[in-house]
């Protein structure tokens with residue numbers, strides 16, 4: 001197979017784009033897809049200061065490197081969850097990456113807040129993953145706002161977005177369907193949130209990481225029973241193989257034609273949001289979810 005652009009031997013085949021690329025043309029393709037994704041929904045500009053949530057996985061590291069190469073002002077934020085045998089390795093990968101590329105990094109240890117995930121897990125009578133996600137989002141938002149960042153970026157890719165969309169559709173969750181997309185505007189004490197890799201598949205971010213020599217953390221979290229939405233991802237992989245390009249078309253079609261319909265629908269009992277009595281974080285109750293978890297951790 002020859003590169004679709006320069007006719008040199010191709011190293012990456014992309015049936016969904018009816019193309020194959022050599023290493024250098026693939027990296028150009030990746031850049032163009034990121035730029036297109038940013039431009040289409042006006043995610044941010046070169047004047048913004050962007051806090052990039054970096055887990056140590058390939059997606060968020062690829063995102064941070066590409067944004068810095070494109071001249072955006074980026075700072076990394078890593079949440080150290082305090083999980084033995086996992087968090088140290090993920091954090092070390094992120095620290096080495098930032099040092100190698102001269103990028104600034106903030107690290108937040110949840111243990112310092114009494115929220116080491118293994119202890120939270122011990123206290124909960126249910127799986128810790130959703131609470132862990134809540135704690136991560138809390139610190140993404142809090143640190144972005146407190147430290148004056150104008151945008152918070154995460155490494156969610158097209159496969160993550162499709163799997164989430166599909167799950168929202170299976171439940172016809174109108175509120176989630178109205179909100180899902182590459183951009184969430186800042187409002188009511190929440191930071192502006194963006195997902196600049198929304199046009200790129202996991203396969204594509206993996207190739208990018210490989211070709212740019214990014215060392216990344218691959219071990220799954222010891223507390224999750226495998227990747228989230230596995231069934232949905234398998235279903236979509238089969239569909240994509242039979243109909244190359246479907247995934248991106250479906251997601252773009254949702255953003256352009258599906259989502260507006262959910263956004264126009266009358267809001268169903270939307271709760272009013274106010275600052276948490278203890279920490280000021282936006283919540284629909286008196287005390288926010290994370291402060292309630294902290295209280296639970298203090299109870300004997």
Ligand code: AMP
Nearest residue numbers: 053054055059060077078079154155156
């Ligand atoms: P996940 O929910 O694990 O697929 O992660 C989705 C995105 O959330 C990643 O691409 C990162 O941008 C961010 N993220 C997840 N875990 C962390 C972490 N421990 N520290 C910083 N960012 C994270």
Ligand code: FES
Nearest residue numbers: 128129132221223
């Ligand atoms: Fe949070 Fe696994 S990363 S429970």
Ligand code: ZN
Nearest residue numbers: 276279288291
């Ligand atoms: Zn609170």
